[in-house]
Amino acid sequence: MTTTKRTFENWVPNPDKQRVMKIDAEEIDDFEAQKNRFKSGEWAETEFMRFRLRQGVYGQRQPDRQMVRVKAPFGGLTADQMDVLGEIAEQYAPLKKGHLTTRENVQYHHVLLDETPDLLRTLGDVGLTSREACGNTVRNVVAPPNAGVDPDEVFDVTPYVAAYARHFLRHPTTQMMPRKSKTAFSGSEKDVAMTPIHDVGFIARIKDGKKGFKIVLGGGLSIMPRMAKTLEEFVPVEDFIRYAEAALRIYNRQDEERKNLMKARIKFTIERLGIDTFREMVNEELKGEWANKPINLDALMWIEDEEADAPAVPSDATPEPTGDAAYDAWKATNVVAQKQEGFNLVYTRIERGDIYAEQWGQLADVARQFAGGRVRIDQQQNMVFRWVRTESLFDMYTALGKIGFAAAGRETIRDIVTCPGTDSCKLGITSSMGLNKALGETLDEMDLGDPDVSSLHIKASGCPNSCGQHHIANIGFHGAVMKAPGGQVPAYEMFLAGNYEDGDVRVGHRVKARVPAKKAPEALKSILAYYTENRNDGEKFNDFVDRVGVAPFEEMFGQFKTEIGPLDRDHINTYMDWGKTVLYKLERGEGECAV
Numbered sequence: 001m002t003t004t005k006r007t008f009e010n011w012v013p014n015p016d017k018q019r020v021m022k023i024d025a026e027e028i029d030d031f032e033a034q035k036n037r038f039k040s041g042e043w044a045e046t047e048f049m050r051f052r053l054r055q056g057v058y059g060q061r062q063p064d065r066q067m068v069r070v071k072a073p074f075g076g077l078t079a080d081q082m083d084v085l086g087e088i089a090e091q092y093a094p095l096k097k098g099h100l101t102t103r104e105n106v107q108y109h110h111v112l113l114d115e116t117p118d119l120l121r122t123l124g125d126v127g128l129t130s131r132e133a134c135g136n137t138v139r140n141v142v143a144p145p146n147a148g149v150d151p152d153e154v155f156d157v158t159p160y161v162a163a164y165a166r167h168f169l170r171h172p173t174t175q176m177m178p179r180k181s182k183t184a185f186s187g188s189e190k191d192v193a194m195t196p197i198h199d200v201g202f203i204a205r206i207k208d209g210k211k212g213f214k215i216v217l218g219g220g221l222s223i224m225p226r227m228a229k230t231l232e233e234f235v236p237v238e239d240f241i242r243y244a245e246a247a248l249r250i251y252n253r254q255d256e257e258r259k260n261l262m263k264a265r266i267k268f269t270i271e272r273l274g275i276d277t278f279r280e281m282v283n284e285e286l287k288g289e290w291a292n293k294p295i296n297l298d299a300l301m302w303i304e305d306e307e308a309d310a311p312a313v314p315s316d317a318t319p320e321p322t323g324d325a326a327y328d329a330w331k332a333t334n335v336v337a338q339k340q341e342g343f344n345l346v347y348t349r350i351e352r353g354d355i356y357a358e359q360w361g362q363l364a365d366v367a368r369q370f371a372g373g374r375v376r377i378d379q380q381q382n383m384v385f386r387w388v389r390t391e392s393l394f395d396m397y398t399a400l401g402k403i404g405f406a407a408a409g410r411e412t413i414r415d416i417v418t419c420p421g422t423d424s425c426k427l428g429i430t431s432s433m434g435l436n437k438a439l440g441e442t443l444d445e446m447d448l449g450d451p452d453v454s455s456l457h458i459k460a461s462g463c464p465n466s467c468g469q470h471h472i473a474n475i476g477f478h479g480a481v482m483k484a485p486g487g488q489v490p491a492y493e494m495f496l497a498g499n500y501e502d503g504d505v506r507v508g509h510r511v512k513a514r515v516p517a518k519k520a521p522e523a524l525k526s527i528l529a530y531y532t533e534n535r536n537d538g539e540k541f542n543d544f545v546d547r548v549g550v551a552p553f554e555e556m557f558g559q560f561k562t563e564i565g566p567l568d569r570d571h572i573n574t575y576m577d578w579g580k581t582v583l584y585k586l587e588r589g590e591g592e593c594a595v
Helices: 025-039 045-054 079-092 113-124 158-168 237-252 255-259 266-273 275-285 325-334 357-370 390-402 432-444 517-534 541-548 551-562
Strands: 057-059 065-070 076-078 097-100 106-112 138-142 181-186 200-207 210-217 229-236 335-337 343-348 354-356 374-377 383-389 458-461 475-484 487-496 509-516
Touching: 025 045, 025 113, 045 057, 065 113, 076 079, 079 097, 079 106, 079 113, 079 354, 079 357, 079 374, 106 113, 138 158, 158 181, 158 237, 181 237, 200 229, 200 237, 210 237, 229 237, 229 275, 237 266, 237 275, 255 266, 266 275, 325 335, 325 343, 325 390, 343 390, 354 357, 357 374, 357 383, 357 390, 383 390, 432 458, 432 475, 432 517, 475 509, 475 517, 487 517, 487 551, 509 517, 509 551, 517 541, 517 551
Parallel strands: 138 181, 181 200, 458 475
Antiparallel strands: 057 065, 065 106, 076 374, 097 106, 097 354, 200 210, 210 229, 335 343, 343 383, 374 383, 475 487, 487 509
């Protein structure tokens, strides 16, 4: 991929390229000025960090290296934006890749601090921003990738996601809350966006012919997972932002949550006060003078006629083959019919969420040819093409195969979700990305023909904070460390029988036994074997774990500790993490999420 380095003298955002979020050139100029002040010693590190985080620039465990997080409200990207995301991967990211997250963001790692202002301007050229993608702010707002095309949805939540994101961007109340606020919108009771694990959640409803939302508050995972509680069963669309602002205003004033940043999310406020008391406080807050000021919802909403840009029926489409097992498997797991007749969503499995520089442009070309020039990111770290003609499915499959993205198995046991872990994160304990690769290779060697096995979900996080959403997986891993005769060993704790599908979100059972990282693939095989050998007829995995409990698994994993051995030639591999060639040592820095 060849790119030309952009120059930004007197840079002004192109108004024709401004999309969902407003790009502010002066803000980026100020960020560069403050960055220079910090480097010259005029800013204290912690104070600059707070400022930097609001710009979406997050410090890594590697000195002077930054992670830049790009917001994509409702996961939406255009082909032109994807081209530029590839340019950024080539010019600014030493590993030449962008990483899709479980928050429908795109992250770039190992970026030099001095290069971040020009990176932000490059994003701004195509209407993308990192503003408030980090820090104690309203983070990127997520929605199902099938919003607007889902046969089961009550209505399309996309315009309201944009309105919410726009309203709170640079809002004075949400610039320095006690902690961050994560928000999700779902279009039906299936709740594809998993609102119960979010600080603020909205589920589309219609009452007496009026559009509105069920509003939930106080969800979150991490070391003390909680499911969100219902604030209101129905709030009309014209009032949903006002209710959310009232809740965030109350939360922002909580001195108790500011005393301990490890217990500062709104879930702790709700737990401390109770949802009934908090609801009363919201109703009282709504009587304030601020609530009388009109909110121009029509101006805030993002309404785009995607169907107008949908591809026409192709005149030269290749007929679907018969007897092509690979294509049939891909179509069975990766293609879902839209409610618009003749069109489909095509889910593209992105291994470990990584897209390399040259692949961004290639995927953009696929979007232009087959999907009206747009894609969406989902919370499973995959890319979703919409408005794909049924007649074009085989040609699209062929095009994706040429660039390495035609793997079947979306939303199956092989579609493993992981955070970046120790590859970049200060809080990382283990190499969750390395684990992803190892587990994937193990599964590729197994017979996954059993539908009750192939339909399971694996998620892993490099620490207990659950950026990989391990709590709600059928089989979830989170990074830990074990003491052994030869020193420290990278390890994983596990959660079993979590769920996030069909509106039933729950945290799995914690298994009180640690597994050395290098034994994790063996542990996975043991779990699956124990399930298939001991289940009742038709018994699903979660029901099986509920019935037998975690004791059999704790006993099963206990053997791994005795196999670690001393630090010698025969056992040294156990003392190294996946993808690493040095002895493991726990190195956990001070995270920036709670600054």
